Amino acid sequence: MSLPRAKNGGGWRSAPPPAVALCVSERNRDGKRSAREALQEQRAREAARARRKRTLVVAGGVVAVLGIAAVIGVVVSDQNDNSTDSATGLPAAAPSGAVGKDSLVIPVGAPDAPSTLTIYEDFRCPACDAFEKQFTPTIHSLEDSGQIRTEYHLVTLIDGNLGGSGSLNAANAAACAQDAGKFRAYHDVLYDNQPDEQDDKFADKNTLLTLAEKVPGLKTPTFTACVNNGTHNTWVKKSNTAFGNSGFDATPTILLNGKSIYGQNPALTPDSLKQMVSAANKGKQPAKVTATPS
Structure with missing residues (x-):
């Protein structure tokens, strides 16, 4: 089909x-x-x-x-x-003569010294005490001969790690001594009488006031009120916060002209510190020191 x-x-x-x-x-x-x-x-x-x-x-x-x-x-x-005192609501009270950013530095020595030694330390810190006992005479000698100016940054690291308020209260008392023009002497007394790290003895303000009697002319009604009232507590806390933001994480931290020189190899000694300062100051005139800093 x-x-x-x-x-x-x-x-x-x-x-x-x-x-x-x-x-x-x-x-x-x-x-x-x-x-x-x-x-x-x-x-x-x-x-x-x-x-x-x-x-x-x-x-x-x-x-x-x-x-x-x-x-x-x-x-x-x-x-x-x-920035403000929690008790009074007033701005943080820097001690007299404080310098640097936010006035967080307590200077010792001639302001025109050719080199600057920067020290971050905590009055409860045993390593800081060891540093001070080894280097204090050398540092004073360099300050008094116009070779260096020392800039102190007060830290409360141990309070944060172990609890307590000894670091804060001691730092406030040292700032009160700065108001009286006697920071260096009282600073040294605190380290000469530093308690064991675990013993928060500096939290007792009466202890701090008793130690002030070792510095002639320091324990006055003004100093006593400053210690008891925690006049510089907020300033101390601000200083500790600045340390936390500095990139450093241990005390003591020691810088010479901005360069870290402590806790390294070879170990720093008083003689090597003198040599470093001498090398840094080569060709520069020392500052004229008219009186031994308090």
Whole structure:
């Protein structure tokens, strides 16, 4: 049996069997449906991406706001802790003659000395006591001959590590002695009488006042009130915070003209300290010292 033929512009071509035509039609419909479904899926994916992007933007904004708020909170907290006295609400009271950034340095020696010895120390720190017992005569000699000026930064590291308030109270008392022009002498007395690290004896203000009697003319009503009232406590706390931000993490920390020289190999000795100062001061005139610093 021959297949039906259809005329096509004067010619004839074989007409496809009905089954074949049906298969083509089904494939076409399937193709169109697949294309629509693919388009719908693509649009759904794009919508989902847009929703995720909006969510991330909003979340990022929230995180940024919270981050800014946290930073502001830290700054405000730091200012509250270190810039004002918690008892009086007044600005931190620096001792008389304090110098440097935020007036956190107690200077000893001629201000125009050619070299500067920087000392970070804690009055409860046994390593600081060991340093002072070994180097105090040399440091005083270099100060009194105009070779160096010493800059003291008072730290309360032991209070933070062991608890108590001896580091804070002793540092405040030393700052009170600075007000009286007798910091160096009282500083040395505190180290000469430093208690065991575990014994927070300097927390007792009467102990600090009794030790002040070893410095002629220091224990006055003004000094006594300064010690008892913790006049410089906030200043001491601010000094300790500055130490925490300095990059140093131990006491004593000793610098000569900004370079760390202690706790290294070879070990620093009084003679090597003199040699370092002499080398640093080569070609420079020593300062004129008119009186031995108190």
